[in-house]
Amino acid sequence: MTRKLGLLSLGLAAALIAGCAAPAAPAAPAAPAAPAEQAPAAxxxxxxxxxxxxxxxxxxxxxxxxxxxxxxxxxxxxxxxxxxxxxxxxxxxxxxxxxxxxxxxxxxxxxxxxxxxxxxxxxxxxxxxxxxxxxxxxxxxxxxxxxxxxxxxxxxxxxxxxxALGWAYRKDLFEDPAEKEAFKAKYGYDLDVPKDLLQLRDIAEFFTRPDKNLYGIAIYTQKDYDAITMGAQNFIFNFGADWKNDKFEVEGVLNTEDAAKSLELYRELYTKFMPPGLSNAFFQEMNDAFISGQAVMITNYFAFFPALVNAQTNPNFYDKVGFFSTPAGPGGAQFASLxxxxxxxxxxxxxxxxxxxxxxxxxxxxxxxxxxxxxxxxxxxxxxxxxxxxxxxxxxxxxxxxxxxxxxxDFWNIPEFGDLLVVSQRELSKYIVEGKGTAKEALDNIAREHTEILKKAGYLK
Amino acid sequence: MQLTQARIARPQRRRSLTDVQIQVLFIAPTIILLVLWNIFPLFYSLYLSFTEFSVIKPDVPPAWIGLQNYNKLLNDPRIWQYFALTGRYVVTSVALQAIVGFGLAMFLRERFKGNGLITTLILIPIMMSPVVIGLFWKLIYNPAFGIFNYLIGYSVPNSGPDWLGEASRALWAVIIVDVWMWSPFVMLLCLSGLKAIPDYLYEAAAIDRASPWFQFWRITLPQVAPLLLIAILFRTIEAFKTFDLVMGLTGGGPGDATELIAVHLYRAAFTRFTTGESSALAYIILVIVIAVSNLYVRSLNRIRGE
Incomplete structure (x- = not known):
């Protein structure tokens, strides 16, 4: 029996290091545009x-x-x-x-x-x-x-x-005169597609009405592969920070006060204005939140937006959906995760x-x-x-x-990107979803570990 | 005369394949596959665990670094944190499965109308894919529309806890799903053990006016114990390498709240592609699983020896 179990366990070890799959990414768009002229001769x-x-x-x-x-x-x-x-x-x-x-x-x-x-x-x-x-x-x-x-x-x-990451929103709510009036009364400016991330926050707050099962926003939180990093880096970039500078230095480039503010905003959106239960959410959960009428604004890759304008997959809101690019940060920087x-x-x-x-x-x-x-x-x-x-x-x-x-x-594209990604996923999930530590601590941890990885790989001395 | 010789010669040719050779012919394909798919990878990964190697850098051959991978892993507090988390998960989950599974077996041992149907229904979870289970339990746990919070008393949507989003509850959420999924397996083994207990033992006990409690402790439990232990052994090994359920439910989050060691091993092997280091981690897990298994086997042998 013992020997059999030994063999069983040995087999298990082989299985432990055997392949497991990464997340899949599905359907794409249906964008038209008729060919204007004949293709050149090859x-x-x-x-x-x-x-x-x-x-x-x-x-x-x-x-x-x-x-x-x-x-x-x-x-x-x-x-x-x-x-x-x-x-x-x-x-x-x-x-x-x-x-x-x-x-x-x-x-x-x-x-x-x-x-x-x-x-x-x-x-x-x-x-x-x-x-x-x-x-x-x-x-x-x-x-x-x-x-x-x-x-x-x-x-x-x-x-x-x-x-790239873009945004979908409920046009019917944004264009509703009563909503517009109430919004202007509360925030002092017109309700429209957000011009920056702070307006995005205001709109998310305005439409969050848990008693009606309506929430202002849905953003990526998944830890499995790269979702939370892709979602949060939009905010990091647009608040003026970056993963690195031209010399591959991370310290002082990523873990800045502005970057900390960007993560605080991301966490605020997650904790206060997002439908409950989306603690591990990626593209499918985003579209689901929109299609079910729970979320007024969602972020997602453009490749997943066709489902939102399709009457079969989004029967209630397919004709009430609008789209906008990732808004700029408070300082005017504007980037979108690709x-x-x-x-x-x-x-x-x-x-x-x-x-x-x-x-x-x-x-x-x-x-x-x-x-x-x-x-x-x-x-x-x-x-x-x-x-x-x-x-x-x-x-x-x-x-x-x-x-x-x-x-x-983009995020890092050097051969060590997998090492770097695991660190950012862990620390961002820990702060944003788990609520452990502060935004600055999360960024400091990422900066420290990224620097170690880059030093080991020879990019930094 | 020539015809007779030919008749004699034919059976001789057939006999040229001895019994042993036939056995070898039948066994060889299995052995070859076993060597190719299990034994070779096993020893090759053992070799890799002593090297610095990444499978995505084919031009850089494995560089021998001795025990450095093991040293690094065993001195990494985060690894121990994941091991401790996995230990907590395994102990709690398997203990609950043993209790629930044994209880269900005791219940289904009784003969009543619909017994077969109920047994079949209870067995459904073990027939399902863990990924599918992860996906629909995500919906069940959803605080806005999931039924779980409603069943435990939160009748107003969004008033209950976010089981998968709160670090203090996420591990419990995974445990509950694991118990739901695998208790029927324990039940099945226990049920077969219970049904094999001869009636005369209970009849003799009844003649001696033994109480039901006494009968349970002195007859039922000892008779079922070997099968129960085997069920616990299998479940412990399986629970140690829980991966798909966690990825389906929480992805290891929030933060590190459900980062079990198998999930961490996956990230090391297939996100970071640190093949040498992940091989070493796989061997550390293997040693722990073998050690735990041995404890069970000794208990099993002791029970059988009695």
Missing amino acids: PAAPAGVSELTIWWAEWDPANYLQELANDYAKEKGIKVNVVQEPWGTYYNKVTAEWAAKGTGYDMVVGDSQWLGQAATQGHYLDLTDFMKEKGLDKTVTPATLLYYGTYDGKYWAFPTEGD GGQGISVNAYISPERQQAAKDFIEWFASKPAQEKWAALGGYTCNIEVLNSDTFKKATPYNPAFAETMNFVK
Whole structure:
């Protein structure tokens, strides 16, 4: 019996370090915009390349990309296969391929946080010269190029699927004359889309009526992966603080008085104006709070807003929903946590295949292709398409999305981002949700541990 | 003559595969799979636990650092905090499961109408996915519309506690779900033990005018004890590696309130990708699980020896 139990326990150990999944991210938008002109003729096909493979996560944008890529096959004769992998195992699949220096894919649409790891370890092809020569770097908004494509001053990906945190609100309540009057009487200014985070707080407070099961706001609190960090960093950035400065210094950059105020505000929103029971809330809980009529304003990634304007998924409020970008901080700083991905080329495939992959990216970056990309439902990062009236009028959330794409900002994207993320998730959850310690203590703890990690990794002495 | 020889030769060819060889043929696939999927990873992870290695840095081979990973982990107060939390969770949860499970088994031992149906209904939780259970218990615990607060006396929405959002209650919330889910397992084993007790023991006790309490202590409990201990053993091992339920309910939060050691191990292995360090942590957990299991096995052997 003892021996059997020993074996059982040994098996358990193997299971303990076996794989577990990360959270998934679902459906995407349905943004239109008709192609204005014919896509440019694709360059001549490199010899011997008749098929290209793109890896992406399993969600609607990947289907849109496949549809778009079918046009490329018609024009160029090169078939492009978009291979989809569930979100939960996507990163593991890609890193396993990296570890094997595999050629299973020609291009991969990867998360912005992967850039540092992929670039420093040689998994992605350096696209700097290519993108500059072809002028692709000028076609997308600078912020998306910086965060979806750039690492250490070089380009490693072309911004493909833009995404960021935005806000949805109940237009019917905001436009109600009685509410407007009451709001002005209480706060001294007109009830409208908040211009800054302090107004956001006022509006959240105004609409919080627990006796009617109505609450002003719903914000990310989940600790599992990165949700609470993504939600809170909007406030940290917009109050003038940052995770680091150009020298990778954290102390005195992150743990400032202003940053502490931003976290105090975030906690106040959570404790006072948010529907109860959302202590571990991410995108699904945000949409649920809105659709159920509990929350007047919610934050979420733009990719999840289509469900709010859909009569089937949001039967009570689909025609009463408005959207706005993350408001600026009290000092005027305005940033929004970014999601989304860029497309990169596998460094381990043959030069011919690399050239074929670059040709595809060049075609994909063209305005007609980007227009069709947006029309299919992809979130384009193309400046001209984003600024076009067609795009802005296509859905209620597109104007806010187009605006947000100019000031997206990311968490760390160096190879050690996982280490850094665990610390911020823990400390932010501890202060904001658990209510343990002060905002300054939470920031001090993060700054101290981040500094240790950066020192160990050689970024700081 | 030639035909006769051929007839004799055929069975000889068949016999060339001996019984032992046939056994080996049948067992080999299992052994090969076991070695590939269990034994090799087990020893390879043991090796990795003495190295500095990250699986996402394939160009950097594992660097031998001796006992540094173990030293670092064992001197990290946060790890001990997570172990203590896990210990509290395991002891409370398994104890409650044993009490509830045994109580249910005692109840279902009696023959009454609908006994089979009730037994089946009680067993439903163990057939469900922990992730699904986590998701719907999140709704049950919701202070605005969840039924849990209503059942314990908070009839007005939002007047009751936020079980998953308050650090002092979050661990209890997970324990309650674990007890709800796994008490039927304990019940099932105890029920089989109870049904195996021969009636003549109770008849003899009744003739001796033994009280029901005496019968319980002297007949029922000793007879069921081996199976109860096995149930407790399995549940202890399982509770030690509780992961999916916590991720579904609280994600380890708020703060560190439900950061059980398996959840922390997951973060080390698959968020931070510190493969060497997480292998060391897995081995520390393994040693503790084996030590606890041994205590149970000794108790079991003692009971059987009586």
